[in-house]
Amino acid sequence: MVAVVFLVAAMLGNMAAQLERRGLPLGFDFLNQPARFTVAEALIPYEESSSYLRAFLVGVVNTLLVSALGIALATVLGVAVGVGRLSQNPLVRMVAGAYVETIRNVPLLVQLFVWYAVVFLNLPPPRESLAFAGGIFLNNRGVYLPMPMLAGDWRSWAWAMVAIAALGILALWRVNRRRHREGQAPLSMSLGSAWIAAPALLITLAWIALGSGPFGAEYPQLQGFNFRGGLRMTPEFAALLAGLGVYTAAFIAEVVRAGVLAVSRGQGEAAAALGLTRGQALRLVVLPQALRVIVPPLVNQYLNLTKNSSLAVAIAFPDLVAIGSTIINQSGNAVQMMVLIMGSYLAINLAISAALNAYNRRTSMAGQ
Amino acid sequence: MRPMSEALRAGWAWWRCRLLRGPGDVALSLAALGLIALVAVPLLRWTLAEADWSVVGANLHLFLVGSYPAEELWRVWIVLWLLLGWAGFSSAGWRWDRDARVWAALGALAAALISALAEDTRPLFCAGALAAGHGLARRWRPGARLLLLLWGAFAAITLLLLGGIEGSAGLPPVPSQRWGGFLLTALITGVGIIVSFPLGVALALGRRSRLTIIRAFSIAYIELIRGVPLIAVLFMGQLLIPLFLPPAWAIDNLIRVMIAVVLFSAAYMAENVRGGLQAVPRGQIEAAQALGLGPAHTTFLIVLPQALRHVIPAIVGQCIALFKDTSLVTIIGLVDFLAAGQASFAQAEFAGREAEVYAFVAAIYWVFSFAFSRVSRRLELRLGVGER
Numbered sequence: 001m002v003a004v005v006f007l008v009a010a011m012l013g014n015m016a017a018q019l020e021r022r023g024l025p026l027g028f029d030f031l032n033q034p035a036r037f038t039v040a041e042a043l044i045p046y047e048e049s050s051s052y053l054r055a056f057l058v059g060v061v062n063t064l065l066v067s068a069l070g071i072a073l074a075t076v077l078g079v080a081v082g083v084g085r086l087s088q089n090p091l092v093r094m095v096a097g098a099y100v101e102t103i104r105n106v107p108l109l110v111q112l113f114v115w116y117a118v119v120f121l122n123l124p125p126p127r128e129s130l131a132f133a134g135g136i137f138l139n140n141r142g143v144y145l146p147m148p149m150l151a152g153d154w155r156s157w158a159w160a161m162v163a164i165a166a167l168g169i170l171a172l173w174r175v176n177r178r179r180h181r182e183g184q185a186p187l188s189m190s191l192g193s194a195w196i197a198a199p200a201l202l203i204t205l206a207w208i209a210l211g212s213g214p215f216g217a218e219y220p221q222l223q224g225f226n227f228r229g230g231l232r233m234t235p236e237f238a239a240l241l242a243g244l245g246v247y248t249a250a251f252i253a254e255v256v257r258a259g260v261l262a263v264s265r266g267q268g269e270a271a272a273a274l275g276l277t278r279g280q281a282l283r284l285v286v287l288p289q290a291l292r293v294i295v296p297p298l299v300n301q302y303l304n305l306t307k308n309s310s311l312a313v314a315i316a317f318p319d320l321v322a323i324g325s326t327i328i329n330q331s332g333n334a335v336q337m338m339v340l341i342m343g344s345y346l347a348i349n350l351a352i353s354a355a356l357n358a359y360n361r362r363t364s365m366a367g368q
Numbered sequence: 369m370r371p372m373s374e375a376l377r378a379g380w381a382w383w384r385c386r387l388l389r390g391p392g393d394v395a396l397s398l399a400a401l402g403l404i405a406l407v408a409v410p411l412l413r414w415t416l417a418e419a420d421w422s423v424v425g426a427n428l429h430l431f432l433v434g435s436y437p438a439e440e441l442w443r444v445w446i447v448l449w450l451l452l453g454w455a456g457f458s459s460a461g462w463r464w465d466r467d468a469r470v471w472a473a474l475g476a477l478a479a480a481l482i483s484a485l486a487e488d489t490r491p492l493f494c495a496g497a498l499a500a501g502h503g504l505a506r507r508w509r510p511g512a513r514l515l516l517l518l519w520g521a522f523a524a525i526t527l528l529l530l531g532g533i534e535g536s537a538g539l540p541p542v543p544s545q546r547w548g549g550f551l552l553t554a555l556i557t558g559v560g561i562i563v564s565f566p567l568g569v570a571l572a573l574g575r576r577s578r579l580t581i582i583r584a585f586s587i588a589y590i591e592l593i594r595g596v597p598l599i600a601v602l603f604m605g606q607l608l609i610p611l612f613l614p615p616a617w618a619i620d621n622l623i624r625v626m627i628a629v630v631l632f633s634a635a636y637m638a639e640n641v642r643g644g645l646q647a648v649p650r651g652q653i654e655a656a657q658a659l660g661l662g663p664a665h666t667t668f669l670i671v672l673p674q675a676l677r678h679v680i681p682a683i684v685g686q687c688i689a690l691f692k693d694t695s696l697v698t699i700i701g702l703v704d705f706l707a708a709g710q711a712s713f714a715q716a717e718f719a720g721r722e723a724e725v726y727a728f729v730a731a732i733y734w735v736f737s738f739a740f741s742r743v744s745r746r747l748e749l750r751l752g753v754g755e756r
Contacts, residue, residue, distance in 0.1 A: 011612040091400040105737035106730045107692035117722045307597035314699050334607040346595040
């Protein structure tokens with residue numbers, strides 16, 4: 001015990017002495033100095049004269065963006081593949097199984113390099129882009145998508161939506177008051193919101209049909225050698241998103257499969273005996289119980305995806321580790337930046353865990 | 369695959385009942401077939417016809433040992449044979465069922481094929497070393513303590529052989545910057561697993577300790593390390609370890625990386641072992657105390673063996689993950705297997721061959737990871753995980 005304390009003190013003492021010798025104080029003031037380096041992609045305004053702190057924030061926003069989109073992609077793909085592995089169709093089972101076994105056993109960094117160097121950088125130049133329906137273009141400068149915007153009569157439409165919501169809430173309140181007076185249970189949340197959503201949806205569709213729809217898009221146009229307008233995903237971002245999504249989807253597929261298999265066969269058989277179709281049995285009996293087993297490891301996979309997004313530094317995407325290491329190289333304040341980097345990841349992890357633990361409590365309280 | 373032979377023998381009925389049960393099923397089957405045709409066929413065609421695999425053949429030295437001097441390669445060969453021999457020696461209790469016989473035959477065949485292709489007899493000695501070790505083990509039946517001693521000796525001999533001795537003529541020193549390729553990957557994986565395992569067990573036990581400061585430290589360490597990515601821990605190791613030590617101690621870059629990997633892996637091992645510790649019934653501890661065993665004996669003789677048996681799959685999974693994670697040292701400049709690949713297509717005559725190199729690297733990683741996971745399943749069966 002005493003030895004450990006002594007050792008730690010010696011290490012800290014060494015560190016302080018060396019930092020002093022290099023003229024690097026242990027404060028965080030250096031963050032206000034101008035950064036003087038460019039960042040390839042920034043979602044918040046950033047110039048070379050912005051502070052180090054701003055540069056780091058650009059990195060944090062990039063990490064959050066890629067993590068959020070990656071989680072969405074991985075979940076959709078992972079659930080599909082997981083259900084596919086349980087299919088009764090042996091072809092589908094084989095394809096899903098091959099996918100999972102291949103992706104899980106190859107390191108993520110190798111997969112990222114393959115996505116970046118072999119797929120996205122080998123796409124044709126902008127003038128010969130691969131074009132898909134709906135204004136989507138793939139070329140070696142990135143992935144171009146139409147940018148959804150509010151257009152036309154959108155202000156009137158917005159007011160109409162507000163009016164419908166207000167009227168709907170008022171009506172619901174009166175209905176629930178009457179039901180409470182008559183001793184009935186109040187209308188459930190889902191039914192109530194369905195009553196508000198239906199007219200809102202109808203009016204929106206009518207608005208779109210009449211031509212001055214509230215939703216529009218800015219389509220990418222080829223002008224000269226490049227595309228202008230629309231939404232652009234750089235090859236680095238696209239490769240990182242694709243790699244992370246596909247990799248984590250394989251693990252999520254296994255989690256989903258384990259969850260569904262954990263529900264005892266008797267439940268499925270009882271549902272069949274009651275006359276439920278396979279789809280109904282899955283949705284009403286198996287899935288709610290499976291979710292209890294799925295959610296904790298699923299949270300783990302989401303956290304893994306967020307941490308794996310740090311590999312962006314290998315394919316030149318400016319996430320928080322990449323920008324952090326640039327700042328370390330330029331300013332020399334390694335200790336503070338490492339504290340910042342680790343603190344950011346811990347904060348993101350806490351946020352995701354807290355949000356999903358709340359969901360976990362909702363799905364696991366039922367009967368357990 | 370048995371179902372396949374069934375399909376060949378059975379007829380239309382088999383296929384129809386499984387693949388074409390209804391319109392939805394037909395659509396799914398067609399979609400799956402379409403996917404296979406879209407992905408697998410071009411891939412096969414590219415692998416066999418269009419790819420230029422000379423980049424792999426010409427750079428085999430780089431892939432396997434990095435920039436280790438060619439005239440000192442005999443040392444690496446000796447280390448490999450010793451490793452296989454020792455592994456064979458430790459496999460005394462290996463059950464020779466059909467699976468094991470198939471794998472042994474495949475291994476011998478692969479070694480013979482490589483020997484024939486490379487016109488070199490040394491790969492054959494690998495198979496020979498493994499067989500010799502196993503044969504000796506069946507006759508002598510070594511105990512656990514002897515095996516531990518031998519593996520310790522192996523570690524020392526490996527370091528000596530690979531690194532060399534200053535000023536000696538027969539074993540000139542080879543600095544660790546020149547160790548690269550698959551040798552480096554295997555080294556970091558091995559050291560990572562071996563050192564992080566006792567550290568992880570210690571942390572897991574510390575997490576259950578009654579002394580608040582040990583418990584607090586263990587929990588803080590585990591949660592901190594598990595919350596940050598490996599690349600951050602690697603950067604931390606590279607940048608901060610020299611700061612913590614007096615400047616006179618110049619620490620090798622490789623050792624810094626190994627320390628970072630060990631620290632990272634220990635936290636995950638600790639969580640796995642914690643799961644196993646929680647699965648041991650309290651009655652075991654109480655019975656041990658009733659028999660008069662002290663806390664140290666209880667832990668090491670009663671609790672730990674049972675706990676570790678429960679978490680073998682998780683621990684082997686962690687080992688496989690560590691093997692794949694060693695690829696990250698590419699980012700901090702060490703020339704491991706992946707970085708060797710990148711160096712190979714950076715050469716002028718192989719420019720543009722990224723696809724072949726990455727395909728080869730991915731295939732090798734896949735083979736080893738898949739093999740490890742099969743070994744883990746055999747280990748589970750052998751130790752009876754899930755029974756009793």
